[in-house]
Amino acid sequence: xxxxxxxxxxxxxxxxxxxxxxxxxxxxxxxxxxxxxxxxxxxxxxxxxxxxxxxxxxxxxxxxxxxxxxxxxxxxxxxxxxxxxxxxxxxxxxxxxxxxxxxxxxxxxxxxxxxxxxxxxxxxxxxxxxxxxxxxxxxxxxxxxxxxxxxxxxxxxxxxxxxxxxxxxxxxxxxxxxxxxxxxxxxxxxxxxxxxxxxxxxxxxxxxxxxxxxxxxxxxxxxxxxxxxxxxxxxxxxxxxxxxxxxxxxxxxxxxxxxxxxxxxxxxxxxxxxxxxxx
Amino acid sequence: xxxxxxxxxxxxxxxxxxxxxxxxxxxxxxxxxxxxxxxxxxxxxxxxxxxxxxxxxxxxxxxxxxxxxxxxxxxxxxxxxxxxxxxxxxxxxxxxxxxxxxxxxxxxxxxxxxxxxxxxxxxxxxxxxxxxxxxxxxxxxxxxxxxxxxxxxxxxxxxxxxxxxxxxxxxxxxxxxxxxxxxxxxxxxxxxxxxxxxxxxxxxxxxxxxxxxxxxxxxxxxxxxxxxxxxxxxxxxxxxxxxxxxxxxxxxxxxxxxxxxxxxxxxxxxxxxxxxxxxxxxxxxxxxxxxxxxxxxxxxxxxxxxxxxxxxxxxxxxxxxxxxxxxxxxxxxxxxxxxxxxxxxxxxxxxxxxxxxxxxx
Amino acid sequence: xxxxxxxxxxxxxxxxxxxxxxxxxxxxxxxxxxxxxxxxxxxxxxxxxxxxxxxxxxxxxxxxxxxxxxxxxxxxxxxxxxxxxxxxxxxxxxxxxxxxxxxxxxxxxxxxxxxxxxxxxxxxxxxxxxxxxxxxxxxxxxxxxxxxxxxxxxxxxxxxxxxxxxxxxxxxxxxxxxxxxxxxxxxxxxxxxxxxxxxxxxxxxxxxxxxxxxxxxxxxxxxxxxxxxxxxxxxxxxxxxxxxxxxxxxxxxxxxxxxxxxxxxx
Numbered sequence: 001x002x003x004x005x006x007x008x009x010x011x012x013x014x015x016x017x018x019x020x021x022x023x024x025x026x027x028x029x030x031x032x033x034x035x036x037x038x039x040x041x042x043x044x045x046x047x048x049x050x051x052x053x054x055x056x057x058x059x060x061x062x063x064x065x066x067x068x069x070x071x072x073x074x075x076x077x078x079x080x081x082x083x084x085x086x087x088x089x090x091x092x093x094x095x096x097x098x099x100x101x102x103x104x105x106x107x108x109x110x111x112x113x114x115x116x117x118x119x120x121x122x123x124x125x126x127x128x129x130x131x132x133x134x135x136x137x138x139x140x141x142x143x144x145x146x147x148x149x150x151x152x153x154x155x156x157x158x159x160x161x162x163x164x165x166x167x168x169x170x171x172x173x174x175x176x177x178x179x180x181x182x183x184x185x186x187x188x189x190x191x192x193x194x195x196x197x198x199x200x201x202x203x204x205x206x207x208x209x210x211x212x213x214x215x216x217x218x219x220x221x222x223x224x225x226x227x228x229x230x231x232x233x234x235x236x237x238x239x240x241x242x243x244x245x246x247x248x249x250x251x252x253x254x255x256x257x258x259x260x261x262x263x264x265x266x267x268x269x270x271x272x273x274x275x276x277x278x279x
Numbered sequence: 280x281x282x283x284x285x286x287x288x289x290x291x292x293x294x295x296x297x298x299x300x301x302x303x304x305x306x307x308x309x310x311x312x313x314x315x316x317x318x319x320x321x322x323x324x325x326x327x328x329x330x331x332x333x334x335x336x337x338x339x340x341x342x343x344x345x346x347x348x349x350x351x352x353x354x355x356x357x358x359x360x361x362x363x364x365x366x367x368x369x370x371x372x373x374x375x376x377x378x379x380x381x382x383x384x385x386x387x388x389x390x391x392x393x394x395x396x397x398x399x400x401x402x403x404x405x406x407x408x409x410x411x412x413x414x415x416x417x418x419x420x421x422x423x424x425x426x427x428x429x430x431x432x433x434x435x436x437x438x439x440x441x442x443x444x445x446x447x448x449x450x451x452x453x454x455x456x457x458x459x460x461x462x463x464x465x466x467x468x469x470x471x472x473x474x475x476x477x478x479x480x481x482x483x484x485x486x487x488x489x490x491x492x493x494x495x496x497x498x499x500x501x502x503x504x505x506x507x508x509x510x511x512x513x514x515x516x517x518x519x520x521x522x523x524x525x526x527x528x529x530x531x532x533x534x535x536x537x538x539x540x541x542x543x544x545x546x547x548x549x550x551x552x553x554x555x556x557x558x559x560x561x562x563x564x565x566x567x568x569x570x571x572x573x574x575x576x577x578x579x580x581x582x583x584x585x586x587x588x589x590x591x592x593x594x595x596x597x598x599x600x601x602x603x604x605x606x607x608x609x610x611x612x613x614x615x616x617x618x619x620x621x622x623x624x625x626x627x628x629x630x631x632x633x634x635x636x637x638x639x640x
Numbered sequence: 641x642x643x644x645x646x647x648x649x650x651x652x653x654x655x656x657x658x659x660x661x662x663x664x665x666x667x668x669x670x671x672x673x674x675x676x677x678x679x680x681x682x683x684x685x686x687x688x689x690x691x692x693x694x695x696x697x698x699x700x701x702x703x704x705x706x707x708x709x710x711x712x713x714x715x716x717x718x719x720x721x722x723x724x725x726x727x728x729x730x731x732x733x734x735x736x737x738x739x740x741x742x743x744x745x746x747x748x749x750x751x752x753x754x755x756x757x758x759x760x761x762x763x764x765x766x767x768x769x770x771x772x773x774x775x776x777x778x779x780x781x782x783x784x785x786x787x788x789x790x791x792x793x794x795x796x797x798x799x800x801x802x803x804x805x806x807x808x809x810x811x812x813x814x815x816x817x818x819x820x821x822x823x824x825x826x827x828x829x830x831x832x833x834x835x836x837x838x839x840x841x842x843x844x845x846x847x848x849x850x851x852x853x854x855x856x857x858x859x860x861x862x863x864x865x866x867x868x869x870x871x872x873x874x875x876x877x878x879x880x881x882x883x884x885x886x887x888x889x890x891x892x893x894x895x896x897x898x899x900x901x902x903x904x905x906x
Binding site for chain 1: 646647651653657660662663664665667668671679680721727728744746747749751752754755757759761762763778780781784788813838844849858861862865873876877880884887892
């Protein structure tokens with residue numbers, strides 16, 4: 001049709017306008033900010049490589065980068081492995097209605113304050129906290145669990161595990177049952193069936209779960225700050241510190257852009273792997 | 280002379296590369312009950328949707344009462360439709376569904392309630408006025424859909440396989456309802472169906488479509504007895520089609536050599552035939568006679584019974600000639616009862632030359 | 641190993657997982673009623689003093705007002721934008737539709753801390769940072785995809801003939817929208833509204849960056865956490881939990897509705 005379709009545009013345009021203004025706009029502007037300068041605590045629009053060359057040559061930045069990457073990768077592997085038995089049970093060993101109920105239970109944490117939950121772990125895992133008190137009764141400990149990578153990972157699991165279990169369950173539940181029966185028929189054992197039939201069939205869903213886990217862990221500042229003691233700081237903590245103290249937005253923007261590039265690379269690699277045809 | 284009410288003038292509809300309707304030429308007279316038949320994907324529903332304005336023709340022109348309507352929006356046409364899915368609004372009750380068309384035309388609440396009630400009464404569903412749609416039976420939903428389409432008293436009603444979801448008994452009853460309604464209202468019905476029995480039971484004229492083209496337009500009798508092509512002859516069901524060559528040509532008669540042997544037929548007067556020409560003959564299954572003794576007929580062949588099938592009071596027999604040609608025969612149950620049948624017994628099949636139809640082309 | 645043993649082991653594992661997921665939530669509820677300043681076992685005595693503390697704190701009240709304002713506005717905007725997008729996806733096919741959907745759905749894949757920084761810089765540039773409205777804008781970007789998803793699923797269930805049937809009976813596209821599509825999608829609209837409200841009510845990273853002095857409840861929690869660590873956090877947390885869970889349950893109930901209830905005659 002040649003004349004503009006007012007009706008269609010009414011529904012099509014809002015999201016385009018809004019997302020360009022407040023989603024694409026901010027992200028592009030952030031890239032621009034990474035080239036700005038700060039003088040006398042005021043930001044000046046410019047196109048200088050100063051922030052980039054400064055951040056890229058600082059040891060603390062690269063320490064933070066590899067530490068964050070390592071933690072997020074560990075979190076991804078951990079969450080994927082911890083979630084799988086639960087997702088397997090939910091997908092194959094319980095009734096449909098039980099599955100729905102447990103998934104509903106797993107959705108609830110998304111809507112409870114992550115901050116409060118983290119603080120709960122802080123209290124539970126403290127030297128004189130509940131977990132050590134219980135372990136003490138059993139004759140163990142006390143252990144130092146806070147201000148360590150362990151603490152951070154507990155926080156990451158709090159954030160990501162329910163989501164990973166849900167995504168894995170949904171993809172496993174969609175695996176064609178007759179494939180599994182066929183595998184059993186051909187004499188494949190339980191473990192063999194899981195690794196030669198179920199995992200490959202549910203590959204896309206499993207990888208998407210892992211990607212989300214990685215994104216969430218990589219970008220989270222609460223767990224490494226409160227449970228990991230921010231020693232060393234992770235990239236998100238670096239962003240907060242540079243932004244909140246000293247108004248160094250351009251340097252924070254550099255960190256953010258590096259994070260974005262890392263995430264895009266990771267996500268792209270993972271998705272390519274997920275959809276690659278097996279030979 | 281006034282133009283017919285609905286005219287499809289060289290109408291073409293493409294979806295991408297696929298041609299859904301191919302250069303359609305069709306006229307529908309006012310007050311006619313027209314059935315469009317064909318298997319799925321033949322373009323019959325697209326034709327109906329173009330009439331309702333839900334699809335726009337790629338080429339050609341559709342005229343209603345002489346006016347080009349290609350560009351009219353669906354809401355600007357008076358061509359309500361009864362949908363295959365019925366498309367009743369699930370969150371509105373029965374009367375709210377029926378008065379919807381009036382509401383959209385800005386009719387006052389009291390007036391539209393009154394008119395909707397009249398139609399509910401007419402369709403004999405007045406007592407369900409405030410029922411929710413999912414509390415109705417299939418037949419009741421059907422009546423609501425009809426009332427909803429007719430409440431605005433349109434000149435044309437479009438029906439898209441409206442009876443396909445009903446069970447067989449109900450289909451026959453609703454056919455009666457539809458036929459009567461169409462005669463009482465005197466408006467045009469355009470009825471799309473894949474069911475031959477529905478089309479033949481109700482329609483004044485039948486359109487047979489295949490792959491976007493019209494194969495034949497005619498009265499049910501014409502389509503049945505004088506199919507325009509092999510496709511139509513096969514589509515309208517119980518026909519035996521024999522290939523052969525013309526052997527003997529006389530003034531009123533011809534003989535064709537077929538797998539059954541020579542078959543005498545009445546010579547068609549609308550076209551030329553030559554000796555040695557390949558032709559196809561149609562023998563309607565209901566025109567074949569059965570007997571256990573040799574009949575006194577030009578066309579007769581001794582066969583053996585292969586199988587029989589009963590649908591209601593109609594029996595379909597499959598018999599095989601000595602040459603291996605299979606013939607379908609349709610008879611009423613009580614006719615069959617007079618010829619006691621047994622497996623492998625010799626049977627004589629015969630037919631008159633006037634019942635043999637030579638396919639054109 | 642027998643099937644029963646495997647099943648039993650999986651159930652135990654599932655139980656442990658749920659304990660892990662829910663122990664911090666239960667901890668916060670239990671300790672919000674516990675009298676000791678540092679929460680550990682054995683428990684102290686039952687008390688409501690932490691609730692009393694937050695009840696008397698004007699900062700908590702002002703944060704609650706901001707939170708309610710922000711989440712209501714966010715839910716309204718996000719549901720509207722989500723509906724527009726879902727309807728466009730349901731009804732129309734067009735060139736660049738993939739790009740269109742990516743634009744609409746990508747925000748949740750960007751880490752919040754990055755969105756927070758980008759929003760802060762951009763809204764400052766536009767001169768609209770540091771207000772409650774700034775949070776609304778940022779939260780709408782984050783929440784609209786969820787609304788879109790929920791509403792799109794509902795539109796999936798609509799008989800595609802319904803809208804055509806409305807046009808066929810004389811309804812313009814606008815009237816068909818008002819009388820058919822919106823009533824059909826209503827349960828999903830309510831569901832999306834509640835869910836986006838809950839998401840906005842809990843979000844702290846972006847709100848912390850762009851809110852300025854207009855702290856929302858989660859931002860208040862974050863700032864309290866940086867100073868003291870006493871159980872008033874738990875009292876606030878329990879309130880937030882109750883609010884969110886109510887919204888989620890309402891959303892769930894409406895999401896399950898098939899929307900076929902008879903309407904009372906007008």
